[in-house]
Amino acid sequence: MAEADGLRLEQRHGKARVRVARVWRQNDDGSHHFVEWNVSISLLSHCLSSYHRDDNSDIVATDTMKNTVYVKAKECGDRLSVEEFAILIGNHFCSFYPQVYTAIVNIIEKPWERVCIDGKPHLHGFKLGSENHTTEATVQKSGALNLCSGVSGLALLKTTQSGFERFVRDKYTILPDTRERMLATEVNASWRYSYDSVASVPKKGLYFSEKFMDVKKVLMETFFGPPETGVYSPSVQRTLYLMGSAVMRRFADISSIHLKMPNIHFLPVNLSTKENPLMVKFKDDVYLPTDEPHGSIEATVSRMTSKM
């Protein structure tokens, strides 16, 4: 924060939505690995004279930031997770430019998945899945790190084992109690890793890619329950909490998780005329899918005690 002319100024600048794709060609078995990333960079730097005067001499051009993404992608000869790339980019800006003291790097990874043809994984064929892998790395010049990862657009639905009862009932309430309804949501989750410096991040290649798959698995297993029986959900709130707390229990290096789970309604269909009062009578079979309005339910689950 800076003051001049009796005014306070907080500023940052960066480049948003730099799209890059990277292929790694494995020589031993001929397989290719592929990622597509959408990178946004925001730099906190000492470049006040560009705001207060017509002096740009301290500005790292956003065009240069864009170029850096491609140079660093080229330099990454070995596969790496989207988190590692975000940290690498953030660390570069903080260490290469004296005036940059914080770099915030957001990346969205598209869910390209290797295809199977005749049951065999294809060496260089991919199809787009549905949910994105996101990350945000905030790197300080000191090497301090704040690392979050997430999943967005994870659409989940179960056709039973959900209900909603005994909520506040007043003169505005129409919704009946039910122990039988559809439960549909689009999970947006973001969790924070406890690694608080660039140096303390696990060196094992693709560590965070594996973690991402594992967290997603725990979230989904908790949402659905066992394949044969499922698990009853008394509310989105309860299911959200169970999902978040399962992640906290399972992963010691995750310190908090934020879950946003809209309640996407599938409305019972009942159609009638005077002549045909039972044209369509809802028996947990025909629904009207909707996307608005939807319930919006979100919460953060974190540990009471830090592992200091």
Ligand SMILES: O=c1[nH]c(=O)c2[nH]c(=O)[nH]c2[nH]1
């Ligand atoms: O799981 C639910 N939580 C709510 O808060 C809510 N509100 C509502 O109308 N239906 C539901 N369902």
